[in-house]
Amino acid sequence: MIETLVVVVRSIIAFISLLIFARILGKQQISQLSFFDYITGITIGSIAATLTTDLTSRAWPHWVGLLTWTILVFIFQWSVLKGRTIAKYIDGEPAVVIMNGKIMEETLKKIKYRASDLLKLLREKQIFDISEVEYAVFETSGELSILKKSEYQPLTPKDIGLLTPYKGMSKELIYDGKVMEQNLLYIDKDKDWLLNQIRAYGFGAFEEVFLALIDETGNMFIDGYKDSIDPKEQKSLE
Template sequence: MQEPLVVIVRATITFFVIFLYARLIGKQQIGNFTMFDYINGITIGSIAATLATDLNMSAFIHWLALTVFLVLTILLQLVGLKSRLLSKVQDAEPVVLMEKGKILEKNLQKVRITKDELMVQLRTKNIFSPDEVEAALLEPDGSVSILLHSDYQYVQKKDLNVSSQRTKLTTEVLIEGELIEQNLRQRNIDYEWLLGQLKAKGIHRLEDVSYAAILPNDTLYVDLYDDQLDDEMNISDYPGPY
């Protein structure tokens, strides 16, 4: 019974030590999550887990190693603030992956990113045609920043001198056939309006609806379980298994 009690006490202490150290490191570690930050975080977590469960060694030894990692992490952050050169050595620089719609193969090879991975990053930015891209940069934290070609940049209301209105959020009203009455009331919509909208779309049973939501423009979006789609959008050339 003594060992479980010791583990509980050490785990509790470790929990609050990690909480305190995370506050000391600050939000920079989370906001700019580079590969170094990722590996450093895993190492600190591993030391903390050992501190909580390894009863064969003194807790002080593990706590000391944990503290050393914390101090070194904070020192590197301070060095990065003082020295631009050392900051670039620590966090690297952005790498241009595309320019004027052209893929820069040498830079892709340098950062070991495939064209398929680059296309995935473009699609996550709602870009499905590479020639829309003026520039694409791989940031130090692994994200890809995109600058659209001027022909494909979005026109904003201020460019057209159009008055703007308060933006609403999308409100879910049906999930897995279950009605969310509270959300209907929040949007000042009654049940009869919802039924009328569904009937206008040829839907007569709530059980057929997988997901329905009132969009910011007060229209109803509906997704059914039976989507009745063809295979036209299948872009895979991999035969399986999946």
């Protein structure tokens, strides 16, 4: 019982510490993490796990280790922001692997990538013909950025002089059955108006709606809770 209580207390300490330290260090998407960020993240998480469950040692040294790693990562992040040379050393630099439809073999060797790896990443970007590519760049996060040649880029309304209405960002009017009153005020509408809108879609109450959005042009998207897949469609997916 006492050990269980100790684990619970240590877990709370580790959780709160990680929450605070993560807020201090900022946040990145997993795809944006460099190899160095990935390793330090695993190390900090491992220290927090040890702090939680290693009852053979005191919690204090583990917490100090957790704090020390966080401070070191913060210092490195600050150094990377301030110094281009340090950033290049820690994160590396983007590498051009395709230029004007031709593969840069020497660059591939330097970053230790095979041609088959490159072709796989191109296919994931819906590119099956290398000659369509103007530039392909390996970013420091491991992502492949691609610029197609102008003749292979998709046609846009701007290319043919077509004016399109501005849509902007959609605003949530209902989320999880609850009315977002602030957003209603923003568009100068009230609950009665919103109720009439959802009734037109066959809903009788706000609680029946999972999500309701409206864009700048007034178009609405409304989704209810009781969605189901037709058995025939489900079978076709299997």
